[in-house]
Amino acid sequence: MAFQFEVLQIDPSGARLGRLTTPHGVIETPAFMPVGTAAAIKGLPQATLEELGVQILLANTYHLFLRPGHELIRELGGLHKFMSWPHPILTDSGGYQVFSLSGLRQVTDDGVTFRSHLDGSEHFLSPEKAIEIEIALGADIIMVLDECIETPADHESASKAAARTLNWARRCRDYFATHGDAARQSLFGIVQGATHSDLRLANADQLVDLDFPGYAVGGLAVGEPHAVTCEITAEVTSRLPAEKPRYLMGVGRPEHLGDYILRGIDMMDCVLPTRSARHGYLFTHQGRLLIKNARYAKDPRPIDEQCKCPVCARYSRAYLRHLFLANEILASILNTHHNLYFYLDIMRQIREAIRLRHLARFCSDLQARLDNEPS
RNA sequence: GGACGGGUGGGUGAGUGGCUAAAACCAGCAGACUGUAAAUCUGCCGCUCCUUGCGGGCUACGGAGGUUCGAAUCCUCCCCCGUCCA
Numbered sequence: 001m002a003f004q005f006e007v008l009q010i011d012p013s014g015a016r017l018g019r020l021t022t023p024h025g026v027i028e029t030p031a032f033m034p035v036g037t038a039a040a041i042k043g044l045p046q047a048t049l050e051e052l053g054v055q056i057l058l059a060n061t062y063h064l065f066l067r068p069g070h071e072l073i074r075e076l077g078g079l080h081k082f083m084s085w086p087h088p089i090l091t092d093s094g095g096y097q098v099f100s101l102s103g104l105r106q107v108t109d110d111g112v113t114f115r116s117h118l119d120g121s122e123h124f125l126s127p128e129k130a131i132e133i134e135i136a137l138g139a140d141i142i143m144v145l146d147e148c149i150e151t152p153a154d155h156e157s158a159s160k161a162a163a164r165t166l167n168w169a170r171r172c173r174d175y176f177a178t179h180g181d182a183a184r185q186s187l188f189g190i191v192q193g194a195t196h197s198d199l200r201l202a203n204a205d206q207l208v209d210l211d212f213p214g215y216a217v218g219g220l221a222v223g224e225p226h227a228v229t230c231e232i233t234a235e236v237t238s239r240l241p242a243e244k245p246r247y248l249m250g251v252g253r254p255e256h257l258g259d260y261i262l263r264g265i266d267m268m269d270c271v272l273p274t275r276s277a278r279h280g281y282l283f284t285h286q287g288r289l290l291i292k293n294a295r296y297a298k299d300p301r302p303i304d305e306q307c308k309c310p311v312c313a314r315y316s317r318a319y320l321r322h323l324f325l326a327n328e329i330l331a332s333i334l335n336t337h338h339n340l341y342f343y344l345d346i347m348r349q350i351r352e353a354i355r356l357r358h359l360a361r362f363c364s365d366l367q368a369r370l371d372n373e374p375s
Numbered sequence: 376g377g378a379c380g381g382g383u384g385g386g387u388g389a390g391u392g393g394c395u396a397a398a399a400c401c402a403g404c405a406g407a408c409u410g411u412a413a414a415u416c417u418g419c420c421g422c423u424c425c426u427u428g429c430g431g432g433c434u435a436c437g438g439a440g441g442u443u444c445g446a447a448u449c450c451u452c453c454c455c456c457g458u459c460c461a
Contacts, residue, residue: 037411058410096410104412117412148410190410221409229409249410256409271411278414279407294404324414325403332414 002183003213005245009354014237014264017354020245022088022140023184024080027055029245030261030354032347033090033269034340038063039073039083042274043336046085052337053344056140057085058269061133062094062125066116070136078138090269091139093130093172095146095165095190095218096250107147109164127171131187135180143216144172146190151224158194162203165192165218173210188214188247191236195224200232204239215240216247217265230259237264254283254346255370258363261350273343277335280324283342287372289317291335296321304374309341 002023009017018029034041034049037060041049049057059079064070076082079089097114098107104115111126127145134142146165149157169189176187189212193199207215217236220229233248240246247267248260260268273283282289284304289296291303302312303320311320311334323331346366353362 033410035411042411042414060411063411090410092410097412099410101412143410146410216410218410223409247410252409268410270409271413272409275408275411275413275415279416280414281408290406292405327414329414 003186005214005243007243010242011262011354011357011359013262013360014234015261015350015354015359016264016266017351018245018266020266022056022186024086024088024140025055027088027267028351029266030257030347030350031055031267032257032343033058033267034274034343035269035271036083037271038067039079041336041340042278043332044340046083048337049085049340050087052340053348054087054340056088056090058090058092059083059137059139060092060094060097061130061137061143062097062114064091064137065094065125065133066118066123070133074136074138078136080138088141089139090141091134091137091143092249093134093143093145094125095143095148098146099148099150099219099222102150107164109167111145111168127168128175131172131175131180135176135185139185141186141188141214142176143188144169144190144212146192146218148192148219148222149194151194151219151222153194155196155199158192158196158199161219162193162199165190166203166206169207169212170210173212182213186213188212188216188245190216190218190249191240192219193232194219195228195232197232197235200236201239204236208239208241212244214245214247216249218249220248221251226256226259229256230263233260233265234263240264254343255367257343257346258350258359258366261354262359262363270343273339274336277337277339278332280331280335282335283339283370284374285369286374287370289374291317291321291324291331293321303338304342307338307342308345309338311335311338311341 004021005018007016007018020027020029033056034054035058039059073079073082080086098105098112101117104117106113111124114123116123130145145168147161149161189207189210191204191207193203217233220232237246245266246264248265251260251268251270280291282291282303285306289303296317299317301317303317304312353359
């Protein structure tokens with residue numbers, strides 16, 4: 001069986017230790033998935049990602065459809081081969097672009113009409129079209145097209161978006177059933193409903209009826225308070241089948257990863273480590289460090305004295321600050337390397353903490369340390 | 376020696392009588408970033424005072440004088456830089 005999800009251990013808190021088997025390898029969960037929108041983690045080559053222990057990458061349907069085109073990637077043997085990443089890949093559907101490109105798109109029940117952010121040309125993405133593209137790309141896990149809306153959203157518009165998302169999920173599932181290959185790819189449904197519990201619960205229940213091999217929670221961490229994100233996440237996971245993987249989309253800050261896992265989440269992805277790195281925002285065990293700050297001009301210490309990453313082993317804050325201010329590409333590379341190591345290391349520690357049954361304590365300790373700034 | 380052109384805030388460089396503490400860009404300082412329109416974006420960036428306000432005072436467009444209600448902007452002289460002619 002190409003796809004399999006096993007829950008190896010459930011913490012009293014609700015956190016799960018699992019193993020997700022895909023055609024391109026096994027993913028230990030809870031897992032953090034770095035985002036490589038255009039078939040690249042900005043700043044890091046694949047060999048480095050392997051050294052870092054990246055288990056699975058994200059890529060984006062919308063972006064790859066526009067450039068270089070899904071047919072071209074199919075011709076070249078699929079995304080794994082194209083980008084030389086023989087490990088698991090997940091493609092997002094373009095649902096997030098419905099949200100982030102709000103000025104460049106129009107949504108109807110049929111689908112989304114986008115104005116390309118590259119050249120302004122118009123493109124139509126229906127649920128079926130999204131799946132067609134995702135099949136061509138060939139990722140191990142593919143996502144249904146959903147409508148991600150802004151928060152706060154009133155009950156009526158959240159309800160409409162959730163209903164539309166559910167309808168699209170059905171269409172995606174049906175299209176995949178006739179055109180896809182379940183042995184090769186796994187299609188995940190996405191729960192929407194903004195911050196309204198009743199909508200979230202109903203949407204989750206109906207989505208579960210459609211029987212997807214995995215479920216995602218979308219439309220969170222888009223501006224609402226963290227406590228709300230946690231609350232909604234807990235409510236949704238309580239309705240999702242225990243034997244299937246749960247993916248909280250687009251999160252989060254490092255000090256919050258544990259909170260989601262404590263609420264039954266198995267997979268997460270976020271641009272924060274990679275984007276922040278390019279913007280000079282580094283994560284450390286003592287909190288955030290803005291490398292461009294004048295206070296680091298003569299600082300010979302590594303970014304994070306407790307960090308075991310190759311960047312911290314070798315480079316000083318003073319040098320990294322210089323690279324950043326001098327606009328050297330190396331700044332992005334090294335900063336990204338560090339931040340991704342930091343995230344993946346936290347995930348390793350979280351998995352270990354679940355194994356040792358002290359995740360809750362680990363998470364509160366982590367939160368206290370990270371909510372700070374290094375000396 | 377002569378003829379032109381030019382000297383503006385840390386830098387480049389607009390501005391040619393009031394709306395100018397002086398555009399824009401860069402540098403500098405600080406902040407933001409959550410399924411990537413992001414190596415991006417935002418704020419500050421002469422000194423000083425306070426009741427922090429589209430607040431007050433001071434200083435400022437090579438120097439010194441002058442014209443004017445008002446000058447970076449006009450006039451006079453001087454200093455410096457560039458190009459050309461002797």
